[in-house]
Amino acid sequence: MSLLRCVAGVIALARPINNASTIQTQRHFKRWVSPTLRELAHRVKKQGPQKPEPRSGFVEWNYRSELFAFGKRLNEEFQLPLLQTAFTQRTYAHQEQERQRMLGIAEADLQTADNSQLAAKGAHIAKAYVEAYLQHALPKVPSAGHQAIASYLLGTETLAHVSTHLGTKELIFSTEYPPSSETLAQTLQAIIGALADSSGVERAFLFVRDFICTQLNQKDLLEIWTPEQPLQLLSEVCTERQLGEPEPRLLGDCGKNTVLAAFQVGIYANRQLLGKGFGENVQTATETAAIDALQTVFEMHENRRPFDFRMQLEAKNVKLG
Template sequence: MVTKSSSSKFPLILSSSKNWIDATSSSANVNTGYNNVVNIKNVGITLLSRRHFRPKWSAPTLRELKRRKDIETEKAQLKGEPTVFHRSTFLEWNYDAELFAFGNRLGEKFEDALLRQALTHRSYVERENKKLESVGVESSLDLKLNDDLAVDGGLMITRFIKGYLRAVFTSAPEEMILAVHDYLVSTSVLADVGKHIGLGEIMLCADFPCQPETYVKSLQAIVAALEKSSGEERARTFVQDMILPQLYGKDVNELWNVANPVGTLASILKREGKAEPEFRLTKHTGSNTILAVYHVGVYSDKNFIAEGAGESIEIAQEMAAREALKRFFNTEDSAKALPFGRQLKAIQAKVVKLENQPNIPLSEWASGKVSIVSQ
């Protein structure tokens, strides 16, 4: 092994035999065109110490480029011009290739015409027509808009989500199903999904960066285009893979706020023929401090139902009622994780069946009715 020394006089190289070799030795010099070069033979391991340095001009140049970029960005912001440019402004932009890559990234097959329609917004067509009129061209763009597809896709997303929630939360009232559904179809959630699957680079719209509402409309249209291209089952799977996982890490009980948990609990117990809820203070600490904690248990017919804690007796009583409702609705913190993937495929038939069959409303909820409906 031939190595160039890092020192002009006494370079040292550590070999596997743990011996130091002086490169100035006449027996070690070889005619390679370099000064103080060592030729080591039959060595298994050689440890070299080497330091890399950037040229002196590198750091000042990078700082100057950053300063110029900041100036241009500030000027653009003052003029109201965009500081982020659409990918279509790049020379290597190929819209056909982008659409092909989009479908393959998702693992779905789209009809080309439907996919293009799903990504074409009315604002884009209006803007392009104005450009043509400004240069004296009377003809307009013959492009299909995604308005109808977005409406159909929105209805499909709602139906698929409700079917999944009803199949998973069979004991929950319909009000909870609707609250969780409203969270999943909210603008912030759907727009986030649209951004992460790459819709922002291929949507044809007038606004850029694209508005959240534009992402939502495109995503809804994509679902409808997929249903028309590959069938309803593929569209349902797409929604289950892309939108429903947004529930991961969320507490469904926090997405639905019961207005009067104590009164709701009393009504449920009355419909089931049980005594009214009785709240008892089980333990407390720090009553005269700002860190007071009270534990209240709720009982019915002398049977313990649940327990809650709070900084006051009233709050602890409300929390105990909420914990009791969680037990009735099977949405406790210790409940099973939401089914996805293979687990979801096992209940897919149940999901499809319940898409148009609502759960029992809260005003009629009783455990006996739930068991009959879920059969």
């Protein structure tokens, strides 16, 4: 029993019973409470911070009920054996097999499934749907932008963030606690695979849309994808779309010969202003203006129409390969 639980027990024991015979002692703690609490606090400080303990170690823990509640919270129908497999890491499965072998259990019972296959299937489904969704939501963005945004959505950090907020942390069977970001991300992919096997690929697509694609909500796309050579890319896009040759023009400058110099450059095509930007020199201002022009051409500005997260793509529009 940890020291924190000992402290809770001491306080509970020191609390007087609320009846007529103990009215005199209700306003006072026992004499031994104060020195006991000081000693326990000293031991806690000496031992250092307590390591996090998984909820599965609590007496009232019921794993089957937790799995059932997990699916109901997400409003999804899972096959419980598949869902349990989705939460089982390979390292834990190997450890469990070794433990059973040491106990002398027959070899036929040592087959403990892990989530590697479900994770591979879920990753394939998520990648296919995210790419299809970006093509419909951002039709004017080139493939390089789609790849950068898809990499952000399917990256370990984003998937681990989604997995954590779905409540997978306490349900994962792993040899480490708390689970790492890689474990959380792989578990989320396995959950997608388990959902596809339990309720069909269409439900898995909606799951990806509702929990992964929505991470783009109120997100500045320029922070995710910034072209390395914006002026060259703008020239290629303008030539491809027959918008005319982009022409940068100096619109104004301030403090030209000082350390606080600022230049404003605008980029025109066919006498139409595509974008403008500021910088400490003309080159920087030109690149900033080119990025602003690309945002206009690709419809990536912050004031663009919000993403439609109610969009339902048909299975034929998603290339599962």
